[in-house]
Amino acid sequence: MDKREAIGSWLSGPRAAAEGMAEKAGTDFGYRGERLGLPEEGPGSIAPFGRRVGALFIDWGISALIAFGLLAGRKLEGTNNWALVVFLVMSLLTVGTVGATPGKRLLGLRVVSLHGLGKLPVWRTLVRTVLLGVAVPALIWDRDNRGLHDQLSGSVQVRI
Known part of the structure; x- marks a missing residue:
């Protein structure tokens, strides 16, 4: 070489x-998602990295605005901690009910279960959200662009 x-x-x-x-x-x-039985392109294919990051920024911005609104008139020292709490609650509620956070929805993404490719069950959503809150599992990816939080919860982010 x-x-x-x-x-x-x-x-x-x-x-x-x-x-x-x-x-x-x-x-x-x-291609990414082939070994998971997902299509190469179009609806149901693996969500692209750029859209996932964009959705994360949108969701974090919404969470920060809500946390700031909740703490209006108080000291702003704990805004980031509250933003994380709001982010996790928002993720748990929205992924658990409609399969996507507001950011994911805006960018055409959805979190689905690999076990039937339907909505993620509540307990898997809870596992995914807790691991997402720890942050480190979300930074460890496999060759299909699935973070450790997605792998351990049996989920995958796909295009709508």
Whole structure:
């Protein structure tokens, strides 16, 4: 392997590097969501990373505004803590009932159960929300772009 190939794989990211090595070994990764039985594109396919991050920012902004409104006229020291509480409650209620937070809904995403691809059961929604609140599980992803919080709760974020 020459230096240009090593630098190119580093700049392209770990998936590109792994795919490059897999091609040489004769392995095919397939598209994201293929091993989960999801379509490659369109409704029901894996939610793109950019939309997921955008939905997170929208949901966090809504949570911060609600927390600020609840604490209006009081010290603003605990606004971030309250925003997290509002974010988690909003996530639990909206994902548990309609399958999407306001941000996900605006960007055309939905959280579904892998066990039947329907609405996520309440207990799985609770597990997902608690793990999301810890934050670290949401930062550990598999090759299908599913965070550890989605893996452990048996859920996946898909396009509507």
